[in-house]
Amino acid sequence: MKKFLKPIEPLLDKGLNTAESFIHTHRKVNFFFGAVFEAFDGLIRNPKETAQSPPFIRHNYDVKRFMGAVLVALVCGWVLPAIYLYGWQCVVPKLIVSFVAGVFIADFLWVIIAREEHIAEGGFVTCLFIPAILPPQAPLWLIGLGAALAIIFRNILGGVGNNLVNPALFSRLFLTICFPAFLVTGYQMPLIGTQGIHTVPQGLDAVTHATPFTAFKTSGEVASYLSLLLGTATGSLGETCRLALILSGLWLIKVKVANWRVPVSYLGSVFIFSVFFSLILGKAVAPPFFQLLSGGLILGAFFMATDPITTTYNQTAKWIFGAGCGFITVLIRDFTTLPEGVMYAILLMNLLAIPIQSLMVKIRYRL
Amino acid sequence: MKKETMGFKGGFHLLDAYPLPFCTIIDEISSDGAPEQFQFPVTGQKIEHVIVNLCPTEPWALPNWVILKHKTAAFLSMLKEIKTSYFSDARFHLAINEKEDRAVEDAVNFARAEDWIKVIPLCAKYPQDDPVILAQVLLGMDVSFGQDIKSLGILIVDAQTVSAMYEQGIMRKDVNSRYVVLSGTGLRENEIIRAELGTSVEKILKNKVKDASTCRVFMNGPLRGKEISDFSQKIDWSVNNIVVFEEKSRKVLFPMFKADELAFTTSLLGELRRCVYCNFCDDICPVDLEPALYYHSYIRGEKHKARLYNMGKCIECGLCSFICPSKLELLKIIRECKALDKHE
Numbered sequence A: 001m002k003k004f005l006k007p008i009e010p011l012l013d014k015g016l017n018t019a020e021s022f023i024h025t026h027r028k029v030n031f032f033f034g035a036v037f038e039a040f041d042g043l044i045r046n047p048k049e050t051a052q053s054p055p056f057i058r059h060n061y062d063v064k065r066f067m068g069a070v071l072v073a074l075v076c077g078w079v080l081p082a083i084y085l086y087g088w089q090c091v092v093p094k095l096i097v098s099f100v101a102g103v104f105i106a107d108f109l110w111v112i113i114a115r116e117e118h119i120a121e122g123g124f125v126t127c128l129f130i131p132a133i134l135p136p137q138a139p140l141w142l143i144g145l146g147a148a149l150a151i152i153f154r155n156i157l158g159g160v161g162n163n164l165v166n167p168a169l170f171s172r173l174f175l176t177i178c179f180p181a182f183l184v185t186g187y188q189m190p191l192i193g194t195q196g197i198h199t200v201p202q203g204l205d206a207v208t209h210a211t212p213f214t215a216f217k218t219s220g221e222v223a224s225y226l227s228l229l230l231g232t233a234t235g236s237l238g239e240t241c242r243l244a245l246i247l248s249g250l251w252l253i254k255v256k257v258a259n260w261r262v263p264v265s266y267l268g269s270v271f272i273f274s275v276f277f278s279l280i281l282g283k284a285v286a287p288p289f290f291q292l293l294s295g296g297l298i299l300g301a302f303f304m305a306t307d308p309i310t311t312t313y314n315q316t317a318k319w320i321f322g323a324g325c326g327f328i329t330v331l332i333r334d335f336t337t338l339p340e341g342v343m344y345a346i347l348l349m350n351l352l353a354i355p356i357q358s359l360m361v362k363i364r365y366r367l
Numbered sequence B: 001m002k003k004e005t006m007g008f009k010g011g012f013h014l015l016d017a018y019p020l021p022f023c024t025i026i027d028e029i030s031s032d033g034a035p036e037q038f039q040f041p042v043t044g045q046k047i048e049h050v051i052v053n054l055c056p057t058e059p060w061a062l063p064n065w066v067i068l069k070h071k072t073a074a075f076l077s078m079l080k081e082i083k084t085s086y087f088s089d090a091r092f093h094l095a096i097n098e099k100e101d102r103a104v105e106d107a108v109n110f111a112r113a114e115d116w117i118k119v120i121p122l123c124a125k126y127p128q129d130d131p132v133i134l135a136q137v138l139l140g141m142d143v144s145f146g147q148d149i150k151s152l153g154i155l156i157v158d159a160q161t162v163s164a165m166y167e168q169g170i171m172r173k174d175v176n177s178r179y180v181v182l183s184g185t186g187l188r189e190n191e192i193i194r195a196e197l198g199t200s201v202e203k204i205l206k207n208k209v210k211d212a213s214t215c216r217v218f219m220n221g222p223l224r225g226k227e228i229s230d231f232s233q234k235i236d237w238s239v240n241n242i243v244v245f246e247e248k249s250r251k252v253l254f255p256m257f258k259a260d261e262l263a264f265t266t267s268l269l270g271e272l273r274r275c276v277y278c279n280f281c282d283d284i285c286p287v288d289l290e291p292a293l294y295y296h297s298y299i300r301g302e303k304h305k306a307r308l309y310n311m312g313k314c315i316e317c318g319l320c321s322f323i324c325p326s327k328l329e330l331l332k333i334i335r336e337c338k339a340l341d342k343h344e
């Protein structure tokens, strides 16, 4: 790679420098192409800013690597297993549509209209979540709409660093309200009935199946734990292969991108509360291990609840945040007719994170 | 002896992250005028605790072997003579890098027969050698940043000061030169020199800098030290090292394949962003503060509020700015808010 790049580097560098100086000398162009240029420039070159105040040496770790780690974990956690389980014809078009609608249309238009400084790479992470949390048979237009909504919603709140709730989950909430039919049905068994490429645009072709949790609610039948772990049970596109999700989630924790307190407290409290409720109510509520392994809990606990921007900053408050997520998840799963509670739990706790954070700061510093 | 696991939360292994090779040749540089004299560090105050710091945590600081020359026992008997003539009723604490096995072994063997000295092997994690942290970890005393610790009866000396005290106080020799470590990407070679006190920085760096127009010079390291622009400045006893960095103020193509080229320069190594609440800054903070709170108070225009969050405890080690992936100038903000405190 290095050898191959060496001869063309000066050429590229020179061309880019000319483009850059052109944009800087023609101020009017800046708001139209400048941001787009800078976004691409930012991907291949490092900025020229140097430290002007102490410390004069900085660590080689920036937000790009931070987001890159999340992308790598997501690809290993759900994209590769989903391609194996549902076939590439199902997964790849969805990813392309999601990226095109989210990053290349919604984000670019926003940057141009709102005259933002640059495009943040956080959009890739959000758009990689969208197909994962929708059913395998969701039509492509639904995915595109979801991605665009998520990005626009995030940008309205002020972009990466200012978002109040997880944009991908907010977009799914919106889709659940507007198009309930697609989100309640549309779950197919993996490894069978791989979709032909012609059925992808319309969706809803192969035989659909109830998700394990809906099946439990209607007939009380508990899916085998092994099938839940390995991903041969039904579920949203990205949440089925829980083994891969757990492994890549642990890797994220190891590289310190995800804070270990959130998944530990989230999964722990789901376990504790479901043990508690099944001791009281017996067979009427789902058993603890089934709760842990079904639905989007693993994906939510390792990848969505840990999104650093929408949790609390204080480390002790993260325990409360995770425990609250677990409690609401169990409540919704056990006592409402809704099939899944992870989305609502995380969204609600995202909002509650703000009062929790200010309360913890007040307690800690005795204000 | 049981290995003591003392330490503090946070910190960063700078020595592992930036290994700096030094050649062993030591140049001598003399000043133009008459060299200044070493000042004995205590005058009058009563000293109860002497901390001998043999645990440099910054890669650009003077390594132990230059002074100890791998003869720890000889160094310690020097220390004993200093104690009997000057600090007869003080307790000595020897903070030593636990990775230097031989030195630790020698010191422990020596201390077995003596009751005035205690050897404490420490993990060389920056900022372990900060006075506040040393006093807290070794003596369990709460010292605040910027306080005059000599008035509390604590004296912190490094290896070089010990040997100078010995030469001046016991051998009655003139001490007018010290070791200075020169390192950094802006230099042709990392080296250790012996310079007379009062030599100008310009003279020390002569013929050693690669390209004078793209260099920045820092005294006492890029983390805690200060930048110098006036090269006629003279070296005094407080100058431990001079670091010269290349100023990488141009864009570099494909930075992910060029980590070596960019490391150890003044480059920010990333874009300025908003805070992403990643918790890196409070994980690394050695005194358990939450620097992002200061940043948020600051951008909301509430500098006075930032001071409520225990800001006085900050030892200005600079690690929070160092690690922040959004490249926020946290240390600058902290200093600005602290300065506000003094005006009132």
Ligand code: SF4
Residues within 6 Å of the ligand: B274, B275, B276, B277, B278, B279, B280, B281, B282, B291, B292, B295, B323, B324, B325, B326, B327, B328, B330
């Ligand atoms: S290290 Fe920087 S980006 Fe991360 S929480 Fe602290 S201030 Fe925010």
Ligand code: SF4
Residues within 6 Å of the ligand: B281, B284, B285, B286, B287, B288, B289, B291, B313, B314, B315, B316, B317, B318, B319, B320, B321, B330, B331, B334
């Ligand atoms: S500069 Fe202050 S706040 Fe930042 S890491 Fe060091 S002690 Fe903590």
